[in-house]
Amino acid sequence: MSEALYSIVVDINGTRHVSHVTARTSLVDWLREHLHLTGTHIGCEHGICGACSVMLDGEPVRSCLMYAVQADGHRITTVEGLQRPDGSLSVLQDSFCETHALQCGYCTPGMLIAAQALLDATPRPTEAEIRDAIGGNLCRCTGYQQIVDAIALAARRMAEGAT
Amino acid sequence: MKSPPFEYARAASIEQACELLSQHGDAAKIIAGGQSLVPMMAFRLLRPSWLIDINEIAALKSVALETDAVRMGACTRQCVVSRDEALAARVPLLRQALAFVGHTQTRNRGTIGGSLVHADPSAELPLVAQILEARLALRAKSGTRTLPASAFFAGPMMTNVHADECLEEIHWPVWRERKTGSAFTEISRRHGDFAIAAAAAQIAVDDDGHCTRVTFGVGGAARTPIAFPELAQSLVGQRMDQAKARAVAQEAAAALEPDSDIHASIAYRRHLAGVLVTRALQQAYDAARSVQ
Numbered sequence: 001m002s003e004a005l006y007s008i009v010v011d012i013n014g015t016r017h018v019s020h021v022t023a024r025t026s027l028v029d030w031l032r033e034h035l036h037l038t039g040t041h042i043g044c045e046h047g048i049c050g051a052c053s054v055m056l057d058g059e060p061v062r063s064c065l066m067y068a069v070q071a072d073g074h075r076i077t078t079v080e081g082l083q084r085p086d087g088s089l090s091v092l093q094d095s096f097c098e099t100h101a102l103q104c105g106y107c108t109p110g111m112l113i114a115a116q117a118l119l120d121a122t123p124r125p126t127e128a129e130i131r132d133a134i135g136g137n138l139c140r141c142t143g144y145q146q147i148v149d150a151i152a153l154a155a156r157r158m159a160e161g162a163t
Numbered sequence: 164m165k166s167p168p169f170e171y172a173r174a175a176s177i178e179q180a181c182e183l184l185s186q187h188g189d190a191a192k193i194i195a196g197g198q199s200l201v202p203m204m205a206f207r208l209l210r211p212s213w214l215i216d217i218n219e220i221a222a223l224k225s226v227a228l229e230t231d232a233v234r235m236g237a238c239t240r241q242c243v244v245s246r247d248e249a250l251a252a253r254v255p256l257l258r259q260a261l262a263f264v265g266h267t268q269t270r271n272r273g274t275i276g277g278s279l280v281h282a283d284p285s286a287e288l289p290l291v292a293q294i295l296e297a298r299l300a301l302r303a304k305s306g307t308r309t310l311p312a313s314a315f316f317a318g319p320m321m322t323n324v325h326a327d328e329c330l331e332e333i334h335w336p337v338w339r340e341r342k343t344g345s346a347f348t349e350i351s352r353r354h355g356d357f358a359i360a361a362a363a364a365q366i367a368v369d370d371d372g373h374c375t376r377v378t379f380g381v382g383g384a385a386r387t388p389i390a391f392p393e394l395a396q397s398l399v400g401q402r403m404d405q406a407k408a409r410a411v412a413q414e415a416a417a418a419l420e421p422d423s424d425i426h427a428s429i430a431y432r433r434h435l436a437g438v439l440v441t442r443a444l445q446q447a448y449d450a451a452r453s454v455q
Contacts (some may be wrong), residue, residue: 003168023171045164046202050268059271065201069171070216135355136266
């Protein structure tokens with residue numbers, strides 16, 4: 001059966017993308033397979049692991065639980081959108097390197113999106129707030145402690161005006 | 164893990180959504196936040212031919228604070244309700260319950276109405292609707308009707324919403340008694356998971372600490388969340404203490420018919436229900452008494 005295609009216009013990391021998608025194409029599949037933005041990872045595909053987290057109009061959501069067609073007219077930020085304009089690592093990304101907050105790296109894009117959304121809304125989070133913010137993101141390597149350390153470090157660096 | 168094929172329509176208004184429902188009937192599903200529907204489609208537990216998207220209907224996201232009720236559009240996001248101080252002052256149980264619902268990413272997308280129509284028996288918001296006697300306004304092309312929560316929930320993942328109807332609005336009663344307190348408590352394997360058992364209570368007291376109004380209920384331990392109006396009434400006129408809370412909780416737990424599963428046996432669920440109701444009643448009572 002041939003499936004109908006739907007025309008969508010979505011702002012991804014500040015760039016307008018026009019595309020045609022089937023209704024059942026998930027947002028994460030569209031990002032990865034059509035736009036080749038493979039920074040966003042697919043883990044469980046049913047909303048448990050958080051690896052596919054992206055920001056929808058500035059708020060973190062799971063891109064496996066949204067169809068690309070639903071993003072029409074909205075603004076998406078993926079992990080590729082977190083880097084600085086010159087392509088170097090953001091304060092948060094650099095803090096993840098600093099504290100060894102990743103091993104295999106599978107959960108990292110989702111963790112970065114969740115953490116960046118936290119820091120955008122709460123620049124000086126408590127440890128409890130940090131743990132709550134990444135509560136929907138599974139990591140099987142680190143035991144989470146270094147990730148919590150990274151986010152706390154990033155918050156400190158941002159507060160000190162480190163660029 | 165990919166959804167089966169379907170056709171998609173983004174409804175611009177509730178009227179248009181109802182028109183589409185009347186055309187497609189059982190073959191169509193409404194999609195709101197999609198936090199339960201999309202996984203069910205990915206698992207191929209559901210194969211609707213049409214999805215009617217109500218996310219872009221602004222009228223379904225309005226929250227009106229009235230004297231005796233909060234009228235909430237069905238597509239109001241869970242995160243919006245969690246953040247709303249004025250709403251939390253009127254219906255505190257909503258924020259208390261939402262603290263146990265999913266995670267930031269799912270609450271940013273998940274809706275209040277979506278959780279209610281999904282009707283998972285261990286979900287938090289259906290329990291709140293049940294014990295507060297929320298009223299649910301349903302809309303079809305042919306007209307509207309309103310169901311009390313007790314007539315809305317029909318069983319596990321089942322409601323009395325007809326195939327051509329869309330939940331439009333939820334009316335959450337506001338208790339106007341000055342000294343009102345509420346509490347929500349649950350046990351789950353991990354924070355954010357569905358409850359193995361949950362309990363919620365809301366209590367109003369007079370200046371002497373006598374209960375003037377009581378409601379409480381249990382989730383996760385029956386086919387739907389259950390309120391216990393007669394047992395709640397038996398506490399009216401009394402001062403709460405641990406013995407009274409426990410006695411009422413034990414009676415409620417004994418009346419439950421929970422299921423067993425990989426997480427909990429029948430006996431353990433019933434035991435948890437008793438413990439959690441005791442805690443919810445005491446916490447709600449203490450909160451009510453502490454209002455100045």
